[in-house]
Amino acid sequence: MAGERLDERERRDWLRLMKSEHVGPVTFRRLIARFGEASEALKALPALAQSGGLQRSIRLYPAEAADGDLERADAIGARFVGLNEPDYPPLLARTDSAPALICIMGRPELLQTPMIAIVGARSASAAGRRLARDFSSRLGRAGLTVVSGLARGIDAAAHEAALDTGTVAVVAGGIDVVYPPENQDLQQAIGERGCLVSEMTPGTVPRAEHFPRRNRLIAGMSLGTLVVEAALRSGSLITARLALEQNREVFAVPGSPLDPRAEGTNRLIKHGASLATSADDIIASVSGLVERVEHEAPAFQGLADEDGVSNFDVAGEAHRDRVWALLGPAPVELDDLIRESGLAAPVVNAVVLELEMAGRIERHPGQRLARLA
Amino acid sequence: MAGERLDERERRDWLRLMKSEHVGPVTFRRLIARFGEASEALKALPALAQSGGLQRSIRLYPAEAADGDLERADAIGARFVGLNEPDYPPLLARTDSAPALICIMGRPELLQTPMIAIVGARSASAAGRRLARDFSSRLGRAGLTVVSGLARGIDAAAHEAALDTGTVAVVAGGIDVVYPPENQDLQQAIGERGCLVSEMTPGTVPRAEHFPRRNRLIAGMSLGTLVVEAALRSGSLITARLALEQNREVFAVPGSPLDPRAEGTNRLIKHGASLATSADDIIASVSGLVERVEHEAPAFQGLADEDGVSNFDVAGEAHRDRVWALLGPAPVELDDLIRESGLAAPVVNAVVLELEMAGRIERHPGQRLARLA
Numbered sequence: 001m002a003g004e005r006l007d008e009r010e011r012r013d014w015l016r017l018m019k020s021e022h023v024g025p026v027t028f029r030r031l032i033a034r035f036g037e038a039s040e041a042l043k044a045l046p047a048l049a050q051s052g053g054l055q056r057s058i059r060l061y062p063a064e065a066a067d068g069d070l071e072r073a074d075a076i077g078a079r080f081v082g083l084n085e086p087d088y089p090p091l092l093a094r095t096d097s098a099p100a101l102i103c104i105m106g107r108p109e110l111l112q113t114p115m116i117a118i119v120g121a122r123s124a125s126a127a128g129r130r131l132a133r134d135f136s137s138r139l140g141r142a143g144l145t146v147v148s149g150l151a152r153g154i155d156a157a158a159h160e161a162a163l164d165t166g167t168v169a170v171v172a173g174g175i176d177v178v179y180p181p182e183n184q185d186l187q188q189a190i191g192e193r194g195c196l197v198s199e200m201t202p203g204t205v206p207r208a209e210h211f212p213r214r215n216r217l218i219a220g221m222s223l224g225t226l227v228v229e230a231a232l233r234s235g236s237l238i239t240a241r242l243a244l245e246q247n248r249e250v251f252a253v254p255g256s257p258l259d260p261r262a263e264g265t266n267r268l269i270k271h272g273a274s275l276a277t278s279a280d281d282i283i284a285s286v287s288g289l290v291e292r293v294e295h296e297a298p299a300f301q302g303l304a305d306e307d308g309v310s311n312f313d314v315a316g317e318a319h320r321d322r323v324w325a326l327l328g329p330a331p332v333e334l335d336d337l338i339r340e341s342g343l344a345a346p347v348v349n350a351v352v353l354e355l356e357m358a359g360r361i362e363r364h365p366g367q368r369l370a371r372l373a
Numbered sequence: 374m375a376g377e378r379l380d381e382r383e384r385r386d387w388l389r390l391m392k393s394e395h396v397g398p399v400t401f402r403r404l405i406a407r408f409g410e411a412s413e414a415l416k417a418l419p420a421l422a423q424s425g426g427l428q429r430s431i432r433l434y435p436a437e438a439a440d441g442d443l444e445r446a447d448a449i450g451a452r453f454v455g456l457n458e459p460d461y462p463p464l465l466a467r468t469d470s471a472p473a474l475i476c477i478m479g480r481p482e483l484l485q486t487p488m489i490a491i492v493g494a495r496s497a498s499a500a501g502r503r504l505a506r507d508f509s510s511r512l513g514r515a516g517l518t519v520v521s522g523l524a525r526g527i528d529a530a531a532h533e534a535a536l537d538t539g540t541v542a543v544v545a546g547g548i549d550v551v552y553p554p555e556n557q558d559l560q561q562a563i564g565e566r567g568c569l570v571s572e573m574t575p576g577t578v579p580r581a582e583h584f585p586r587r588n589r590l591i592a593g594m595s596l597g598t599l600v601v602e603a604a605l606r607s608g609s610l611i612t613a614r615l616a617l618e619q620n621r622e623v624f625a626v627p628g629s630p631l632d633p634r635a636e637g638t639n640r641l642i643k644h645g646a647s648l649a650t651s652a653d654d655i656i657a658s659v660s661g662l663v664e665r666v667e668h669e670a671p672a673f674q675g676l677a678d679e680d681g682v683s684n685f686d687v688a689g690e691a692h693r694d695r696v697w698a699l700l701g702p703a704p705v706e707l708d709d710l711i712r713e714s715g716l717a718a719p720v721v722n723a724v725v726l727e728l729e730m731a732g733r734i735e736r737h738p739g740q741r742l743a744r745l746a
Contacts, residue, residue, distance in 0.1 A: 100382075130631070131631065253629075253630060254628060254629070255627060256635070262629070269627065270648050275639060275642045276632035278630065281643070
């Protein structure tokens with residue numbers, strides 16, 4: 001399925017499925033694996049959720065709403081790209097949490113280049129912004145596309161310095177929603193000369209919970225992530241952690257222990273991030289980064305069988321009870337669940353999918369599952 | 374021999390031997406291993422040097438000069454401590470390059486405590502000096518003795534902050550020679566409340582080549598070395614390299630890439646030094662440091678057999694020619710020399726000692742030897 005293109009009907013069904021209740025990125029792929037097509041999955045969702053124990057009807061995203069999203073994207077010069085399509089960023093497609101569709105505007109070819117993320121504090125110092133510009137322009141001249149989150153401070157400085165060589169901004173809200181207001185011109189410039197990316201539909205106003213999700217896209221499409229100035233407990237450290245979880249390199253710019261804006265970057269270095277004082281430090285390791293991502297992250301193999309849990313069987317009430325009894329608030333691995341239940345893997349897969357659709361369990365990284373409430 | 378005390382006659386002979394021409398720290402131990410006593414080695418030196426090819430008489434340090442040094446030390450309240458005596462700093466005694474005698478003044482018991490070196494730029498910033506003080510006073514309160522080199526800037530700040538808890542200053546010149554002038558009061562205070570250490574005889578005016586030698590004592594007696602502010606190509610980086618060569622930990626305080634005083638410390642971290650933002654980072658690893666030094670550095674075993682090359686045989690002219698022919702300006706390992714010469718190890722050991730006494734070869738770290746000129 002990888003490398004194909006969705007037709008317009010499929011694209012609408014993908015969007016509907018992606019935006020339906022209880023469907024996350026991993027579950028989306030499970031549903032396609034089980035039902036072959038998004039349209040079939042949409043038909044099956046109500047019964048699945050009911051089997052899983054949902055006491056009311058599951059909320060499906062209406063076809064008209066999806067049509068409206070697609071039309072709005074078209075009107076503003078944006079479009080939705082599916083996980084299995086050639087324009088989708090290849091490193092992002094390899095991650096567990098890759099969204100089924102992303103909305104893009106600008107030059108899609110930038111998404112096929114080697115990318116480096118530069119992120120950092122919104123309340124950056126003048127020195128921090130200067131460092132972000134220096135790193136960004138030199139990485140750009142070395143042939144790397146600079147990815148960031150279009151926030152104030154470090155993000156904006158990194159984008160600005162890479163406008164001429166190529167920059168990708170991943171925004172937390174809809175691709176056409178200006179945020180923050182002072183970056184309006186920059187957002188427009190990137191939509192024309194660079195590439196804007198969002199997993200939200202156009203018009204979505206960004207909320208607090210969208211920012212960590214945005215960070216996972218930044219880390220996921222990049223070979224490595226550079227953090228320039230970050231306090232402790234900042235979004236940039238979340239991006240760095242997500243990069244490490246995806247086996248990508250994290251670089252951090254050091255600073256004086258007397259400078260609170262360096263607390264986060266110094267801590268990253270203490271915990272294994274590479275200290276970077278100039279773009280050369282990153283450029284020197286890029287070929288190693290490419291190799292590592294290619295060797296250690298699974299290449300995207302399409303939607304049907306990339307994780308070996310694509311076999312489903314019909315589950316009965318007793319199976320559901322047995323699996324449910326083994327789940328608790330602490331995440332357990334799917335393999336343990338299968339072993340301890342004594343049930344066949346396809347049966348457990350089916351039960352898990354039903355419980356997910358009912359909103360009763362939650363997925364954690366690494367095929368782990370936990371009860372919700 | 375370890376744990377004994379030298380009598381006054383032996384101490385004088387040790388001083389004479391140590392200060393005689395072509396006798397370095399390693400050769401000193403070879404000579405004691407071969408001849409048993411310093412007095413016997415002194416008698417043998419002229420013939421050894423002649424056998425090795427020295428065309429003139431080797432210069433022995435006169436007995437009267439050594440007596441004068443000992444009297445001068447006594448007069449200023451200092452004394453010489455031998456490598457095999459209980460007051461000698463134990464971690465220093467384990468290093469290859471431990472001087473046969475050091476001159477000390479103040480509280481010798483400090484030399485038996487766990488020590489951490491704090492070194493850095495003479496032209497330190499106010500922030501750097503503040504960091505040095507913070508690290509030093511907190512390490513002191515945690516029970517560690519702070520070692521440094523009594524230079525301007527970072528060194529002086531580190532000593533001052535540890536005067537109450539215990540500090541050791543290793544000076545490049547004689548223990549009674551004030552250098553630099555502005556540290557006169559500090560030097561006096563350490564001589565009373567801390568401990569001053571020098572491998573030079575009293576009255577020696579420090580020369581440029583004494584400073585790297587001094588740095589090796591600082592690194593050698595310490596569990597680890599913290600570098601606070603250092604430019605590239607600075608003496609502090611030499612101390613750090615010496616610490617690494619002796620399998621001790623190196624800590625470095627990071628700084629902004631825009632601050633030239635942080636170039637050296639940032640580079641150290643890039644090359645594997647531990648990033649330290651507070652004394653806790655060092656304290657947390659002290660027990661690990663103690664274990665590592667105890668496991669990986671050889672304990673001082675006395676002078677006779679600590680390196681397994683203490684057997685000597687009589688060498689003839691043909692043996693000397695064969696060994697000499699195998700030596701070049703690039704260092705070769707003693708083991709290779711023995712193997713390639715086809716001679717017995719005790720014969721090669723004897724030839725090497727003669728060539729050293731003749732000033733024709735030079736020792737490099739790791740039992741490696743090279744022709745001089």
